[in-house]
């Protein structure tokens with residue numbers, strides 16, 4: 257036995273990168289964190305932080321070879337995980353909870369591949385590579401979508417012919433489930449109340465953004481839909497637009513559907529509006545320096561965020577707390593304040609002093625003690641994956 261023998265290796269596999277983290281599920285400590293990137297190219301590299309930090313080139317390693325490097329790194333660091341937890345983007349309607357990897361689970365995940373063609377195949381590749389690298393370890397899949405499987409049909413159905421749902425699984429799924437699930441549980445702790453009693457809106461604001469209405473610990477509605485493009489303004493994604501925009505752009509700019517998809521996913525949102533950057537911190541600085549386009553981007557971001565938060569309260573009937581998380585939600589006092597100023601009718605009473613110190617000295621609370629509360633809650637998706645994995649191993 258070594259110090260890490262009950263720790264979990266968490267793997268998040270992208271098309272050319274693998275993020276990994278060795279997490280102690282009880283304490284939440286990250287014993288080792290690293291990134292294998294530019295996989296498949298000559299410049300593939302591995303970097304890590306832990307007791308010792310380091311980096312090395314790994315030739316033209318693919319996912320499998322990169323994970324063998326991680327095995328070696330763990331061995332020389334004297335760290336032995338008890339299991340491996342994988343982030344998987346889409347679990348379709350098959351998965352409303354995390355599950356152990358077996359042939360049936362893999363087949364069911366493959367069957368949802370068409371719903372996330374850019375993500376699920378690489379997530380599955382990561383699982384296969386990890387099975388080869390750690391043949392003796394149990395593996396678990398934790399889905400971005402599963403938390404939102406509790407949404408009622410009024411929230412998950414699109415008003416299009418019902419057969420499209422029945423025959424092609426066209427519906428709203430929602431994403432960022434691990435983050436929303438983590439922060440609502442933590443918010444209940446911060447508020448000192450059982451999660452089962454609480455009506456919460458959780459706003460995950462990072463480079464990708466989504467908000468969710470969570471009643472008694474169950475997701476009732478969320479802003480992302482069939483894909484992560486729906487909903488809030490994001491770093492490079494537009495969020496909601498008129499569905500006829502696709503046809504209109506195809507006709508007026510002579511773009512293909514794929515080009516419109518790329519425009520809405522990669523060139524829109526904060527980047528598209530500002531023409532400057534997708535980075536909120538840089539935009540706030542540029543706005544301060546008088547850049548009008550940066551100001552427009554932040555204004556639209558905050559307005560649409562407030563509007564969607566208000567609409568999510570419909571699913572709850574009341575609001576006990578609004579939670580801010582993700583890089584922007586946890587760090588930008590300005591975005592939080594601007595959003596709350598647009599929601600006076602919710603009774604959220606901003607405490608400017610607590611907000612300025614990110615609520616750190618008031619247990620995350622950035623509103624005065626009246627209800628509802630506004631809270632800053634730091635997310636840790638890797639810890640949630642580690643905890644789900646540890647639970648399934650026992």
Ligand code: AMP
Nearest residue numbers: 462463534535536537582583584587588
């Ligand atoms: P994430 O994807 O969760 O890492 O979040 C990335 C986003 O958080 C980027 O838009 C960053 O600019 C933003 N961010 C991080 N720190 C700050 C900060 N201090 N103020 C404003 N935005 C921040």
